[in-house]
Amino acid sequence: MLDIQFIRNNTDLVKTSMANKGETDTSIVDQVLEIDSHWRQQVTEVESLRQESNSRSKEIGIMMAQGKKEEAQQIIKETGEMKEKIKDIEESSTDLKNKRDDLLLRIPNVAHESVPVGRNEEDNKVHATWGEPMKKTWHLPHWEIAEEHGWLDFKRGSKVAGAGFPFYLDGVARLQRALISFFIDKAVEKNYKEIQAPFFVNEDSARGTGQIPDKEDMMYVIPRDEFFAIPTAEVPVTNYFRDEIIQDNELPIRLVCHTPCWRREAGSYGKHVRGLNRLHQFDKVELVKFVHPDHSYDELESLKRDAEELLEALKLPYRTLLMCTGDMGFTQTKKYDLEVWSPGQEQWLEVSSCSNFESFQARRMMIRHRDKEGNVSILHTLNGSGLALPRVVAAILETYQHENGEVKVPEVLQSYFGREYL
RNA sequence: GGAGGGAUGGCAGAGCGGUCGAAUGCGGCGGUCUUGAAAACCGUUGAGGCGAAAGUCUCCGGGGGUUCGAAUCCCUCUCCCUCCGCCA
Structure with a gap:
């Protein structure tokens, strides 16, 4: 607002x-x-x-x-x-x-002056690239290599819950667990505080972060108890400080939170939703910041770097896009998307989205800060994925695939994983 | 799920239906004193709306009601605490 x-x-x-x-x-x-x-x-x-x-x-x-x-x-x-x-x-x-x-509530946030004006994804600017996108030779798309090893079970997922709710098994299940620990540990190293959050929120919280009224249809609803299943940890974690005043000397507050995320993804079917590309439930590690208004753009840059460094540590080639006005969304003033290269599919997969909301969310939620003179004003919030799991898993399965079908564990994960191959 | 108790400013804690936006203490901020600090003393210190300002209005968990007038009385919801039951 x-x-x-x-x-x-x-x-x-x-x-x-x-x-x-x-x-x-x-x-x-x-x-x-x-x-x-x-x-x-x-x-x-x-x-x-x-x-x-x-x-x-x-x-x-x-x-x-x-x-x-x-x-x-x-x-x-x-x-x-x-x-x-x-x-x-x-x-x-x-x-x-x-x-x-x-x-x-229906007027969108004003884009920052550094954001390119544009209509759609074609007008996004490539802000940075890292690594050389690998050419497809023997590489299978992740759903095929995973099937060979019995690492993913979409069929039984459909039976038990529905399409988009896969079971993860063995190497991939273990890989996800390793990734979650790795992501959180890296964030904690960078002074994010670890937090675990509710997976359901009430209506006030959904409104606070702007899912209501703008994006109501993205969420699963539990009508009897009036809960919303969280589409991202952003919702409970940002609402953590709703209706509160934070002293300036406590800022910035940086939080890292792992949760499952539920998204209805109504109306998206077909090729681009194959395998792990798009799911109704997935795990994500989210980075959330509460900052002084003077520093929110610096904090956005460091947030983006924090996410990028995870991909660099995993040695996964990626590119960072600065989103144009038309592709940015309702609540953000500036947003970067990180896309990892998928050699098996020969396409970029979005694994992180880092945004500054300035005071847009905080005003709805009445999250304020008090300076030394006692003046109270709205603070700024930011968040970014660090990172979303399934597509990172997809990229690893495809990038670390050997010709014989073995998949190596990225070096930084081996101590978490406990062995060298999946 | 059953029974009872409670919710007041950053915290603690007062508050006969009428000058209570709220005593007092602690904390915070500013000052005096001090070489510096502590202590002591003095002052100051909730949030929000409208307004250029003066000012004015609203807010004592949320909502509704009684009354000329509600922090104070009534109803209701939420949350917290205690006891019982159930339970990972």
């Missing part, structure tokens, strides 16, 4: 940014401002009425104390009438405020 004052003062910027993100109809901004000014009028009106009524009521108290009952009765009659009036106007003003805030 953007600051209403910011929208008042930067109306054109908000509209332009909205258009750059691909929203053709920007009239919602004008609607918000119109309702807002109407609301402010009514607030002023209610307040002056209430002021009068408050001071009259105080007089009553004094008169009662002095025993002037008849005079008090007269004022009681007057304030009674005012009360009716206040109730009327107040009703319509809270109505306006709700309407305004509903619309406000």
Whole structure:
């Protein structure tokens, strides 16, 4: 959610940014401002009425104390009438405020000036590349090599849960466990605090991080108990500090959290969802930061590096994309995607997305910080995957594959894995 | 799941239905004193909305109600604590 004052003062910027993100109809901004000014009028009106009524009521108290009952009765009659009036106007003003805030939630975040303007993924900028994408020779796609070894069971996954809920076995199960430990350990080395979070959240939390109302359909819902299955650890971990004020000397706060992630992925079928490319449930290690507004872009760069270094340690060639305005999403001001090379499929697979939200999420969640002078203001939040498991597993199965079908364990993982081959 | 108790500012903890946005203590910040620090003393210190400002309004877990007036009374929800039951 953007600051209403910011929208008042930067109306054109908000509209332009909205258009750059691909929203053709920007009239919602004008609607918000119109309702807002109407609301402010009514607030002023209610307040002056209430002021009068408050001071009259105080007089009553004094008169009662002095025993002037008849005079008090007269004022009681007057304030009674005012009360009716206040109730009327107040009703319509809270109505306006709700309407305004509903619309406000539908205005996307403003992109940072360093973000390239563009329509879709073709306009993203390659920000960095690392390693040489391996040519496909004998390399099998991961689902084939995994089948040969009995490492993945999609069939039984479908039987037991449904498509997109595979079983992992033996070498791959062990590999995932090793990766999770490795990712968390690396993050802890870089001063992220390890945290384990609830896998279900309530509606307030889902709204806080912006899954509601924008991306409701991505989540699984447990209606009886009014829970949402988390689509990413971002949701519970960012909401950890909801409605709190953090002292400046405690910032930045960096957290690392491993969770399963559930995504409905409605409407995506076909080739690009084969194997581990796209699942309804997958594991991910997530990095989340709460930072002082002055430092959020530095923190974004270091966040991105933290994720990149994981791929470098695994010796998996990757590229980093700076996402353009049109491909960026509703809540971010700037976003990098990390894509790992999949030699068996000869394509790039997204394994991390590192974003700065500035105050957009924190404002919804009322996460604030207090400086030394005691001033309170909204802080900035960021998050990035470090990393999403299945596609990293896919890349390892394909990249570390020998011609004889053996798959080697990446060197940095061997101490976690306990042996040299899967 | 059953029975009872509770929720007040960063923390602890007061608060007859009327000048209570809230005593007091601790903590924080500023100052005096000191070579420096501690101690002591003085001052200051919740959040939010509207407003250029003066100011004003709202908030004592959430929501609703009674009343001219609610932190204080009533209803309801949530959460926490104690006891019983169940349980990895």
